[in-house]
Amino acid sequence: MDKKLDPSRDDLPLVANTSHILVKHYVLDLDVDFESQVIEGTIVLFLESGNRFKKRSSSTEVACPSESNEACKFRMPEPCQIPVTNTKTFSSKIGYNDFVICGKGEKDTSGKDGNHDNQEQASGISSSKYCCDTGNHGSEEFLLVLDCCDLSVLKVEEVDVAAVPGIEKFTRSPKLRNQIVHELMALPADRWREQLDYYARCSQAPGCGELLFDTDTWSLQIRKTGAQTATDFPHAIRIQYRTKPQGRSVTWTSDQSGRPCVYTVGSPINNRALFPCQEPPVAMSTWQATVRAAASFVVLMSGENSAKPTQLQEDYSSWHYYVTMPMPASTFTIAVGSWTEMKPEICSSNDVATERSFSPSEADFRYIGVCGHMEYPCRFQKASATTQKIIPHRVFAPACLKGACQETLLPLIPPCLSAAHSVLGTHPFSRLDILIVPANFSSLGMASPHIVFLSQSTLTGMSQLCGTRLCHEIAHAWFGLAIGARDWTEEWLSEGFATHLEDVFWAKAQQLAPHEAREQQELRACLRWRRLQDEVQNSPEEMQVLRPNKEKTGHVSDSGSSVIRHGLNPEKVFMQVHYLKGYFLLRFLAKRLGEDTYFSFLRKFVHTFHGQLILSQDFLQMLLENIPEEKRPELSVGNIFRDWLESSGIPQPLQRERQALAECGLAQQVSAEVSAGDAVHAFPFLPPRAVGPALHPWRGARDRRRRRATTVAKWVRVNRRPRKRKRKDREEVFEKLLPDQLVLLLEHLLEQKTVTPRTLQSLERIYRLSEQDAEVRHRWCELIVKHKYTKAYRDVERFLQEDQAMGIYLYGELMLSEDPRQQHLARRCFELSREQMDKSSAEVVAEMLF
Secondary structure (H helix, E strand, C coil), X not given: CCCCCCCCCCCEEECCCCCCEEEEEEEEEEEEEXXXXXXXXXXEEEXXXXXXXXXXXXXXXXXXXXCCCCCCCCCCXXXXXXXXXXXXXXXXCCCCCCCCCCCCCCCCCCCCCCCCCHHHHHHCCCHHHHCCCCCCCCCCCCEEEEECCCEEEEEEEEECHHHCCCHHHHCCCCCCHHHHHHHHHCCCHHHHHHHHHHHHHHHHCCEEEECEEEECCCEEEEECCCCCCCXXXXXXXXXXXXXXXXXXXXXXXXXXXXXXXXXXXXXXXXXXXXXXXXXXXXXXXXXEEEEEXXXXXXXXXXXXXXXXXXXXXXXXXXXXXXXXXXXEHHHCCEEEECCEEECCCCCCHHHCCCCCCCCHHHHHHCCCCCCCCCCCCCHHHCHHHHCCCCCXXXXXXXXXXXHHHHHHHHHHHHHHHHHHHHHHCCCCCCCEEEEECCCCCCCCEEEECCEEEECHHHHCCCHHHHHHHHHHHHHCCCECCCEEECCCCCCHXXXXXXXXXXXXXXXXXXXXXXXXXXXXXXXXXXXXXXXXXXXXXXXXXXXXXXXXXXXXCCCCCCCCCEEECCCCCHHHHHCCHHHHHHHHHHHHHHHHHCHHHHHHHHHHHHHHHCCEEECHHHHHHHHHHCCCHHHCCCCCHHHHHHHHHCCCCCCHHHHHHHHHHHHCHHHHHHHHHHHHCCCCXXXXXXXXXXXXXXXXXXXXXXXXXXXXXXXXHHHHHHHHCCCCCCCCCCCCCCCCCCHHHHHHHHHHXXXXXXXXXXXXXXXXXXXXXXXXXXXXXXXXXXXXXXXXXXXXXXXXXXXXXXXXCXXXXXXXXXXXXXXHHHHHHHHHHHHHHCCCCCHHHXXXXXXXXX
């Protein structure tokens, strides 16, 4: 465990010994202090030893210890607010009902050279002595190993759950604390309120003995003298700890209004620098958390309840959230800031969930039967949830973005949620918060249980980028959260599905006719094809493989530990290969099977595997078993592994599809027009048109196709004309284009060796490029940089400051130009944003600049 990994290049270790013992529930009790940039408090872990695990059959030899075949035959109770905070109790000791104001002053810089402080050193545990095998050592003690990094652990103790009043009803032997915990965890799902209440009570119980502990770079190791097995080890322990300002799981920054905030950033190390936990995905757990902060702040979190603040003394508030659906600890998310709720308009009658009869084509939306996951209050078994097209939702953002949210985001949420329901059925989660995060967010979006983060870049331009990204994150509710990858190297099972589904959801949200939806999706496929080509040409081959562990995928060591290949490589954060190759695989399968057959199967797959973890073969085997023989010639799990998942580069089936794209009617039309204009490359290009209402931008385009298909050729002609022209020369007439069309147009122009300043000026004026969405403006900035169009350098500066999620590549272009003015621009922008920039992004940019 003491192996020193290069944090910028090596694989990510998952060291928790999940094969021996599992965390089944977390109770967090935390204080957020913005002056010291520290989150401090306690976390209570409720554990289950390995001999109680109920294994299920799987497509591989490695069983998933966190899942069972127990069925959930119950109805989901309505969410309730569980009272957990006693506003009258204050003391210097942190407790579940207690409130403590963190010490003010300098930022916490203790333990910079590791996690060892005085208390930790006093434990006297040798890490190397226990790192090889943490099971039964005979005469040695059992060691609980948790994933932990950048935390100061202050104290670890066993919790005396037997001291909780009323707890005796859970066991005939009230003095057997582990038996009490087991009986509490075994309560049926319809008693979830009672279960959460007793978890809270137990977390407040007094300690009954400190435990020895030690930390190293990646783990917290805990033992109890005399406890030689996981069964003997305490099943309820409390850890007192504090985060460090430089911890990599959260970022302390300022929002767009200049007010302080902190949020989880989707770090490569996940949440281990926020709280000690079991990171491997098989460690499925529930949680509840109480978080205190100054009354001016709003606390948002992964939780089933829409929490409201409880006022405490001295202008502080307490917020409580809970989750009853077991999920990996990596999905836990928190954001604390001066967020303002953007109230949506009152829902129409169409938005209200009502019982209705189903037509035959809709019959598979109502799943009859039991669930295959471990027992929890499952929405798929609740009749009203199966028909709820639009779940309750809230939008939060800094006050300065209120207008943009109301204009762009709020109108899109109901149709996007409804579209997702029409494709996949029951929403896995009962509600949704959406937060516009600060400018330093390194992605366009991130989905977690009950909450989605969106970049401010999605709010500019028209609705296209915001709508597609919202649909992408909504899709993760099914693929990535309700159904997760058992091996994190199979990232395509989350991102490939979300990328494929975003197009389907977005077309339905716009209420497009089938032929219009196909046109839109073909254009987006063309754009993704170009991105995939760039990706495979400019990335290491070993990072282009979707199933890098091959036949060892899903395998772990005897203790449950494993390693995520390239998990700490900063370049991986910016790669899209799992999105793109996964998308093209699913698109290939949907076309081969027929979309009706494919999506009917997908709904069945969701009903079968929600609440569980999967490997690629689980999806592929079920797919092939559920389609007619005549629709699957040459399709086998082995062939798909070979062609799509276990090879680098562009899969051969996709190479053949490229040719088919080029031969479609639209492509031939455009090829003829572009060739006539001496353009460099022919490419499928959809008809440009004047943009209509936000949700119906494709209406009425087909009848003007021929007149507008020559856009690229027109711009090539404009660019080649001499500066002085005769008056009789015909002026080109340009139409407004859809955002995706603009992206494709600009990509074609980027292939031109020279584009004159006059042409660039005309482009900006005709298409108002500086007002378009971030995808379009990114290509526009590339053109500016490539052709040194100094009049528009202000657009590049703005992009690097306001669209940090997409600006990394621009820094590289500015430096590669070897133009002193452009390099000065890059360094100046970086210095202005460096302190607030995402750490991984800042490291990559710094390597480019210095």
